[in-house]
Amino acid sequence: xSEGEIVAGYLAPHPPHLVYGENPPQNxxxxxxxxxxxxxxxxxxxxxxxxxxxxxxLVHSPHWITEQGHHFLGVKQLSGKSVxxxxxxxxxxxxDLDVDVExxxxxxxxxxxxxxxxxxxxxxxxxxxxxxxxxxxxMRPQWDIPVVGISANNSPYYLKMEEGLEEMDRLGKSTRRxxxxxxxxxxxxxxxxxxxxxxxxxxxxxxDMTKEHPETYEGYLWDMRMIELLRKGxxxxxxxxxxxxxxxxxxxxxxxxxxxxxAAMDYPEMPGELHGYGTVIGTGxxxxxWNLIKAGLAGSGLTAIA
Amino acid sequence: xxxxxxxxxxxxxxxxxxxxxxxxxxxxxxMETAGAALAESKPDTIVVYSTGWFAVLDQLWQMRPxxxxxxxxxNWHEFGDLPFxxxxxxxxxxxxxxxxxxxxxxxxxxxxxxxxxxxxxIVASHFLNPNNRLPLLNTSNNLYHDWEITRDIGALVAExxxxxxxxxxxxxxxxxxxxxxxxxxxxxxxxISSVEDDTWNKKILALIEAGDSEALLAECPDYAAAAKxxxxxxxxxxxxxxxxxxxxxxxxxxxxxxYGAGAAVVEFSI
Numbered sequence: 377x378s379e380g381e382i383v384a385g386y387l388a389p390h391p392p393h394l395v396y397g398e399n400p401p402q403n404x405x406x407x408x409x410x411x412x413x414x415x416x417x418x419x420x421x422x423x424x425x426x427x428x429x430x431x432x433x434l435v436h437s438p439h440w441i442t443e444q445g446h447h448f449l450g451v452k453q454l455s456g457k458s459v460x461x462x463x464x465x466x467x468x469x470x471x472d473l474d475v476d477v478e479x480x481x482x483x484x485x486x487x488x489x490x491x492x493x494x495x496x497x498x499x500x501x502x503x504x505x506x507x508x509x510x511x512x513x514x515m516r517p518q519w520d521i522p523v524v525g526i527s528a529n530n531s532p533y534y535l536k537m538e539e540g541l542e543e544m545d546r547l548g549k550s551t552r553r554x555x556x557x558x559x560x561x562x563x564x565x566x567x568x569x570x571x572x573x574x575x576x577x578x579x580x581x582x583x584d585m586t587k588e589h590p591e592t593y594e595g596y597l598w599d600m601r602m603i604e605l606l607r608k609g610x611x612x613x614x615x616x617x618x619x620x621x622x623x624x625x626x627x628x629x630x631x632x633x634x635x636x637x638x639a640a641m642d643y644p645e646m647p648g649e650l651h652g653y654g655t656v657i658g659t660g661x662x663x664x665x666w667n668l669i670k671a672g673l674a675g676s677g678l679t680a681i682a
Numbered sequence: 683x684x685x686x687x688x689x690x691x692x693x694x695x696x697x698x699x700x701x702x703x704x705x706x707x708x709x710x711x712x713m714e715t716a717g718a719a720l721a722e723s724k725p726d727t728i729v730v731y732s733t734g735w736f737a738v739l740d741q742l743w744q745m746r747p748x749x750x751x752x753x754x755x756x757n758w759h760e761f762g763d764l765p766f767x768x769x770x771x772x773x774x775x776x777x778x779x780x781x782x783x784x785x786x787x788x789x790x791x792x793x794x795x796x797x798x799x800x801x802x803x804i805v806a807s808h809f810l811n812p813n814n815r816l817p818l819l820n821t822s823n824n825l826y827h828d829w830e831i832t833r834d835i836g837a838l839v840a841e842x843x844x845x846x847x848x849x850x851x852x853x854x855x856x857x858x859x860x861x862x863x864x865x866x867x868x869x870x871x872x873x874i875s876s877v878e879d880d881t882w883n884k885k886i887l888a889l890i891e892a893g894d895s896e897a898l899l900a901e902c903p904d905y906a907a908a909a910k911x912x913x914x915x916x917x918x919x920x921x922x923x924x925x926x927x928x929x930x931x932x933x934x935x936x937x938x939x940x941y942g943a944g945a946a947v948v949e950f951s952i
Contacts, residue, residue, distance in 0.1 A: 442757045443862045444941065457796045462738050464794045493865050499759040501752055503798070527756070534864065576826065577788060578739050657739075 380555045381674045383428050385564040385637045386421055387648075387664040389628075390437065390510035391656035392460045392467035394418065397583055400517060404468040410583025417652025417663035418514045424649075424665055425515055428563060432476045433516065433523045434483075434551065435565040438631035439507030440527040443534075445493030446547055448480040449525035451500050460506045466582060471509050476522040479562075482554035483524060490550045492543060493529075511567040526551075528631045537619050537630065544632035548639025555640075564640055566633035570602065571595030571625040571660035578657065591658025598625040599653070599660035606664060609647040611638065628659075646671045684843035687723035687952055688852040688925055688932075689716050689810065690917060692945035693734045693802030698809070699761035705872050705938040712936030712947035713809035719949055720810050725851040727771040728811055729819045729839055731832075731920040733856035733913040734802035737822035741782055741835060743775050744799075744820040745791030755801050766804045771817035774850075777842040778819065785838060787831060802855035810853055819850070823913055829902070832916040836923025852924045856917030858883045858937075858944030859909035867941065875942030882909040883937065883944040890948060893931025895922075912943070921950065928952060 395403050397410040440447070453474055460467035480496065487494035508525050526547075532540030555562045573595045579587040590596035598621055605614045615638070622630040629635070644666060651663040668674035697709035720728070735742070753764040775791065782789035803820055811818070819839065827835070836852070843850045859879035874880040886905050889898040899922060906914045922929055932950035939945065 440756060444757060444864060444866070447757075447759075459794055459796045459798055461736065461798050464792050464797055468794060468796070495760070497759050499754050499763070501763055502754045502759055505756075529864075531864070534862075574738070576739060 378559055380558055380560040380562065382552060382555055382562050382564060382641055383430055383669050383674050385566065385641050385666045386515065387634065387662055388421070388511045388515055388565040388567055389569045389661040389663070390507040390567045391569070391659070391661060392463050392506055392510050393582065393656045395469060395510055395513055396466040400513065402470045405466055407583045410585055411654055411656060413652050414654040414656070414661055414663065420651040421515060421663050421665060424667065425563060428669065430521060430563040431560045432479055432562050433512065433521050433565055434526065434562055435508050435511050435523060435567055436526040436528065436633035436636050437505055437507035437511065437567045438528045438628060438633065439505040440525065442527040442529050445495045446487055446529045447495045447497050447527040448484045449475045449504070450477055450480050450496035450498050451475060451502065452477050454502065454504055456503050458504060458506045458509050467506055469509055469513070471504060473504065473512065473519055474522045476524050479554060479558050479560055480524045482558045483526070483551050486550035486554040487547055490546045492546055492550065507567050511565050515565060532630050532632050537622065541618070541632065541635050544635040545639040548636040551636065552640040552642070564637045566637040568631065568633045569628040569659045569661050570599045572628040573626050574658045588655055589658065590655050590660060595625040595660060599662070603650060603653065603662055606648040607650055609645050611643050611645050615643070641666060641668065644668065644671065644673055646673070683928065684840055684848060684850050685852055685925060685928060685952060686725050686849045687720050688921060688950040689720065690854045690921060690946065690948040691716065691806060691809070692857050692940060693732060693805065693855045693912070694857065694940040694945060695755040695758045695761070695764060695801045695805060696940050698764065698805045699758060703869050703872070706940065708936050709938050709945055709947060710809070715935050716947055716949055717810045717812060720851045723851055725816065725849045727774055727819055727843070727848050728816050728851045728853055729924070730803055730806050730853045730855060731821055731823070731836065731917060732800050732802035732806065733823045733917050734800035735822040737824040738826070741787055741789040741824050741827070742822040743779050743789060743791050744770050745772055745775055745793040746770060746797065747772055749799060751796070753799060753801065753804050764801065764804045766799060766807060767814045768799070768807050769814055769817040771819050774843060774846055774848055775819050777846060778839050781838045781842050782835065785834065787835060806853050806855050823916065827916070829914065829916060829919040832919040833923035836920035837926065840924045840926070852921060854917035854921045857912035857940070858886070858946055860912045860943050861910055863942035872939045872941060874939045874944055879909045879944060883946070887934045887937055887946055887948070890932050891934055893951065895929045909944070925950065
């Protein structure tokens with residue numbers, strides 16, 4: 377078996393509004409659109425994912441919360457109906473997904489080897505969280521690529537933030553080892569919003585975009601600052617600022633997916649490609665890509681073509 | 683008065699799913715005792731406020747008349763499934779929604795097939811309402827609501843029950859000290875994760891048993907902060923609001939750890 381590798385990572389936030397706005401057949405509620413800039417951003421991300429032809433998508437979601445350990449979906453096929461507990465009026469989605477159990481088990485073993493608590497989720501009646509499903513739908517609505525779903529152990533909330541993020545760093549490194557050992561071409565999906573200040577009331581027509589805007593100016597400024605750094609490839613600076621960003625903009629990246637993804641990719645100092653930015657009930661959402669093939673950091677010969 | 687009994691029980695799935703582990707089994711036994719006391723109080727409706735049902739935008743209230751299904755806990759999935767069969771008192775719930783909106787607490791009902799019922803509500807239903815004997819009023823924990831708003835929600839539910847001549851049992855679902863063990867433990871040796879948390883939990887439970895409501899309520903903010911109490915102990919605020927001046931002590935049927943966090947089954951004196 378040849379050594380596996382991570383071919384790309386995406387910041388792929390999960391507001392269920394994006395699925396609602398798109399009106400796929402799997403989702404019961406129907407809309408008149410909305411959040412187009414973000415949905416078009418995902419169209420661009422979908423096109424680049426198609427070119428990458430990965431074996432597997434790994435997604436870390438803040439809405440599968442586990443207090444004890446980092447859990448991994450470990451049932452070959454999971455299906456059901458996911459209803460968003462916060463926005464049941466927008467998201468009632470019938471899902472059916474295939475899990476790469478071999479890779480999930482390897483991720484779990486490697487996490488344990490690096491001193492983390494890892495656990496496989498083997499219950500076939502388990503209902504996959506809406507964050508995982510939204511991110512996966514927005515990236516690959518065909519559902520034809522196996523997935524590895526990873527829970528958000530609430531370590532960055534429970535521990536001091538730096539300690540919690542250090543755990544996510546180890547989780548990322550262990551994920552990378554598992555991918556390498558199992559020979560997979562893998563894409564990582566960090567299911568995180570940036571600034572997470574949001575409206576307290578939903579507009580009467582959820583998709584009425586005349587009502588959509590950043591909830592706070594400060595949060596918006598933080599998002600732009602971080603995106604600009606990411607676009608320039610100043611990853612060290614991003615991670616130096618990350619605790620302050622989280623504190624001052626209530627950023628959802630605190631839940632760890634962003635750190636997990638960058639640690640797995642070995643914090644590449646390369647420009648991220650911004651596919652688009654938009655707000656959803658006031659929160660800041662960026663769809664971004666770090667294509668390690670184009671950057672010459674993955675792929676045969678590791679030759680840069682960009 | 684509308685309230686015929688009131689209880690505080692833990693939200694954890696562990697006593698329900700793993701009662702053969704002694705500390706969790708003692709909690710399960712205590713919840714069965716509480717269930718018997720609840721039945722004896724002969725309510726028309728059980729009011730369940732669960733810290734495990736998170737709301738963000740509005741105060742959410744369950745309005746689906748009948749909910750049936752199988753729930754798998756997000757953390758304790760290896761211990762099996764939690765089947766549930768719950769009926770809802772939609773008349774009382776709608777009255778509470780209307781009242782809350784009139785008082786400026788933006789509220790709405792949810793009536794959706796497969797809506798995710800939280801573990802705490804299912805545990806409460808399992809132990810305190812076996813065989814789905816009574817309908818529930820089931821409401822959420824809005825993460826942005828503070829002690830005062832939560833207390834007001836408890837109060838308005840009691841007011842509406844009184845207006846509709848419903849006899850209700852109030853069940854607040856939530857934990858005590860909130861520091862879980864984050865690493866695997868021998869579950870038979872489960873214990874409260876720190877001496878400080880244990881001391882705080884015992885102090886608060888002693889104040890409940892002593893019936894010293896004034897001292898109890900005065901200590902709650904410090905307790906919530908020092909012991910990282912589950913959701914800031916807002917479940918106690920709901921009890922305070924519902925019971926009002928009836929809050930005058932209670933009996934602790936059990937106090938045990940659930941993976942390091944504190945859990946108690948309390949029957950309030952009515």
